[in-house]
Amino acid sequence: MAPSVLVIGAGGAFGRPLIEEFIKQKSLFSRVGILSDPAKVSKFSDFKAQGIEVISGSFLDPKPYEGFEVVVSVVGNSIMRLQPAMVEAAITAGVRHFYPSEFGSDVGQESLRTFRYLRDKRVTRDHLAAKAKEHPDFYYTLMLTGIFTEWTADPFYNVDVVAHTATPYGYPDKPLHVTSIPDIARYTVESILLPLTPDVQKREIRVVGEKTTFQKFIDDLGEVQEVKYKLTYLDPTEAAAKQREAWIRGDEAAELTWSVKPMAASGVALVPGQLDNDKFSFRPESVKDTMKRLYGQ
Ligand SMILES: NC(=O)c1ccc[n+]([C@@H]2O[C@H](COP(=O)([O-])OP(=O)(O)OC[C@H]3O[C@@H](n4cnc5c(N)ncnc54)[C@H](OP(=O)(O)O)[C@@H]3O)[C@@H](O)[C@H]2O)c1
Structure with missing residues (x-):
């Protein structure tokens, strides 16, 4: 039977492309819903017009989850710490994936064990593992994709696509795994349709658009733009010092920002192990494909 899916955080940077992919593949699902704060339902009127249900309610209340088999959370970092409560509400309502x-x-990489930016994702994983022990019919899927390709060429990582400069914290040759946003959306939607393995409650989907390095990434970007980038690598310990200063003054937003700044060029933005790309019917974009889509002439 076609699954029913409820998405939380659908209006965000990744949520919107994800819902656009659900719209393309809607005939394969019995229901696709968006869980919306009652004050924000109007922001989803474009999706509603295309057949997506908008369920008004709180993500902490079981009621809006009722009748859905699968929940996909794409909430942003500022409410990531509330995900265990969302899991509780969903399970109470009968959600099983x-x-x-x-x-x-x-x-789950050892190198990210204390990485501040990802703390609430680790806590959520622990909570899901505990809930799976309590509920043998409860399954969860972790989508592991590396950095969004589009976001790697971003001022956040000190890349300026107009001035053609990059000053990342890190090193030129550390490995970097990236996947484009439309491909991540497609992998996510299609993964829901892949059969689960009975009794294997934790499923990991490891998919990567391209395994590269920061230097190669910038070289590819420059080639597409037909320019040579001026690249300067900064010492990641400088970012760590700024992260600590932010923590001391209680500025959580700055602490998070400084913790993640060195991610792209430090060799931790990785999806290690066997990839699952070949479980899907399409080939993902390479870095050059994505850069051509964004910056090609
Ligand atoms: N690998 C990468 O390079 C990369 C890059 C970007 C994001 N991501 C990941 O993708 C996921 C989604 O990230 P995102 O950037 O799309 O998130 P986002 O745009 O910051 O937020 C997504 C949604 O979360 C809800 N939300 C956020 N802050 C809220 C608050 N204070 N109160 C109530 N609701 C709030 C909103 O839902 P509504 O729309 O319902 O209002 C928002 O649209 C995260 O896991 C993130 O780490 C990965």
Whole structure:
């Protein structure tokens, strides 16, 4: 039977492209819903007009989750710490398959064990594992994708696509795994249709558009733009010092920002292990494909 899916955080940077992919594949689902804060339902009117249900309610209340089999959370970092409560509400309502808001590097890597930015993703994973023990019919899927390709060429990582400069914290040759946003959306939607393995309650989907390095990424970007980038690598310990200063003054937003600044060029933005790309019928964009789509002539 075609699954029913409820998405939390659908109006965000990744949520919108994800819903656009659900719209393309809507005939394969019995229901696709968006859980919306009652004050924000109007922001989803475009999706509603295209057949997506908008369920008004709180993500902490079981009621809006009722009748859905699968929940996909794409909530942003500022409410990531509330995900365990969302899992509780969903399970109480009868949801039996939960996708937490992952969509990045594998936070289970030893090198990311104390990485501040990913703390609430790790806590959510622990909570899901505990709930799976309590409920043998409860499954969860972790989408592991590396950094969004589009977001790697971003001022956040000190890349200026107009001035053609990049000053990342990190090193030129550290490995970097990236996947484009439309491909991550497609992998996520199609993964819901892949059969689960009975009794294997934790499923990891490891998909990567391209395994590269920061230097190669910038070289590819420059080639597409037909320019040579001026690249200067900054010492990641400088970012760590700024992160600590932010923590001391209690500025959580700055602490998070400084913790993640060195991610792209430090060799931790990775999806290690066997990839699942070949479980899907399409080939993902390479870095050059994505850069051509964004910056090609
Ligand atoms: N790998 C990468 O490079 C990369 C890059 C970006 C994001 N990601 C991951 O993708 C996932 C989604 O990230 P995103 O950037 O799309 O998130 P986002 O745009 O910051 O937020 C997504 C949604 O979360 C809800 N939300 C956020 N802050 C809220 C608040 N204070 N109160 C109530 N609701 C709030 C909103 O839902 P409504 O729309 O319902 O209002 C918002 O649209 C995360 O796991 C993130 O780490 C990965």
